Amino acid sequence: MTDHLTELKMRLGEVSDLRSASALLAWDQMVMMPPAGATVRAFRQATLERVAHERFTEDRIGELVSELDGLESSLPYDSDDASLIRVTRRDWEKARRIPAELAARLTQTASEAMEAWVAARAANDYAAFRPWLDRQLELKQEYIACFGPTADPYDHLLDDFERGTSTTEVSAIFARLKEVLVPLIEEVNAAGHGGGLGGGPFPEEGQRLVGLAAMTAFGFEPESFRLDTTVHPFCSSFAISDIRVTTRYQEDDLESLFSCMHEIGHGLYERGVSPSLERTPLAHGCFSGLHESQSRLWENIVGRSLPFCRWLHPQLVATFPEALGGFSVEQFHRAVNRVEPSFIRVDADEVTYGMHIILRFELERELIAGTLSTADLPDAWNTRFEEYLGLQVPEDRLGVLQDVHWSCGYFGYFPTYQLGNVMSVQIWEAAQAALPGLEEQFEQGDFSALGAWLRENLYSLGRKLTPKETLERVAGGPLDPEPYLRYLQGKHGVGVTA
Known part of the structure; x- marks a missing residue:
């Protein structure tokens, strides 16, 4: 069981590395990147998100979490290891519903639309930004469709930022x-x-x-x-x-x-x-x-x-x-x-x-x-x-x-x-x-x-x-x-x- 936990931490560490690299690219885009780099930057971030999503949603992560059920139940609820197993299970089950291709498109569109927003805000031009907003809403509907019915479709979006809280x-x-x-x-x-x-x-x-x-x-x-x-x-x-x-x-x-x-x-x-x-x-x-x-x-x-x-x-x-x-x-x-x-x-x-x-x-x-x-x-x-x-x-x-x-x-x-x-x-x-x-x-x-x-x-x-x-x-x-x-x-x- 210790070997399973070690393997889980190794795999999760690699996913963390990928997401950190993606976050660094996003920070750089907002702070340091010259505007002409925006198009290629969007592809870079989409690739990192797709790879990180694929690595996290692999069958093996789910198998490891399942094999660690016994260890989780034997530890205090708020211990590091029990919490890691529990939170990973919850995150993995949610992420598995989202195709890697959709995760990549969400990330790429966010990068591209952010640049469009910067220009539209500076020019006071909502009409220029509106197509990007429409695209984001289309993607959000695709995202919501990955999950089961709920009292309010907004619940699925709120859950990403405030887990367990309803609209x-x-x-x-x-x-x-x-x-x-x-x-x-x-x-x-x-x-x-x-x-x-x-x-x-x-x-x-x-x-x-x-x-x-x-x-x-x-x-x-x-x-x-x-x-x-x-x-x-x-x-x-x-x-x-x-x-x-x-x-x-x-x-x-x-x-x-x-x-x-x-x-x-x-x-x-x-x-x-x-x-x-x-x-x-x-x-x-x-x-x-x-x-x-x-x-x-x-x-x-x-x-x-x-x-x-x-x-x-x-x-x-x-x-x-x-x-x-x-x-x-x-x-x-x-x-x-x-x-x-x-x-x-x-x-x-x-x-x-x-x-x-x-x-x-x-x-x-x-x-x-x-x-x-x-x-x-x-x-x-x-x-x-x-x-x-x-x-x-x-x-x-x-x-x-x-x-x-x-x-x-x-x-x-x-x-x-x-x-x-x-x-x-x-x-x-x-x-x-x-x-x-x-x-x-x-x-x-x-x-x-x-x-x-x-x-x-x-x-x-x-x-x-x-x-x-x-x-x-x-x-x-x-x-x-x-x-x-x-x-x-x-x-x-x-x-x-x-």
């Missing part, structure tokens, strides 16, 4: 959030908005240094991380010790600072996975909702807190004396927590952000169900955006074209952003209960206790448990929107009704 469950949580957020945003718009940080200037090099200072305090290590610029900020992990963080800069705002704190949250999760899980299917964060909980925890709960602002404020003033010399700590804290509806999701405040996600979730479901066409998508987006956020979208670049996800075929991903917001507060409350005095430590620039607690209780687990099992272990209960709504009430002084 019905997400809809119920979002209905509760919508019940509170829509009228709250109307109240905010009626009352007006507080002052922001002004228009700078915030020179790019200064932003880079301040972003690095914040990330380093959180746990950024030059030996394991690097920071680059890209069109749409993201974080990639090629190994537990090889994490790539990206951001983007504009000299009239400081959004890059919060982008850095957001992406390092993802990176810290990947960096904190137990080294014993490397080169296995377990060596990543536990699906997208929990991953997003960490980016939002570090960006918002920590990064927009008054204690953090007290620590960072002197560095900001020293770096940008012309723009911020007249801002007190309290003024800076109010400015970075200002609630004001805006067009761009990644720049949205904590209160309005949720409606950006709920809008996308609703539109995705309608596109997949066929009740909304891509021809009508911009009008549907603009109408609902005004209904939810009170703003008229002036151009598609600020509306339907702003996110990269649909070009990459990431249908089912968007809802996990808001699920992550909900989870982040549940996890933060658990950390506070375990670690009294955290905020006093933040004021001194010490985030080590929180980081260590998260590594021990969440990050180290990787994908050993399902999202629901992981949240239950870390936060002591199931997904619950009420702590998140109480958090908004306490921080922003708004009413949340039961």
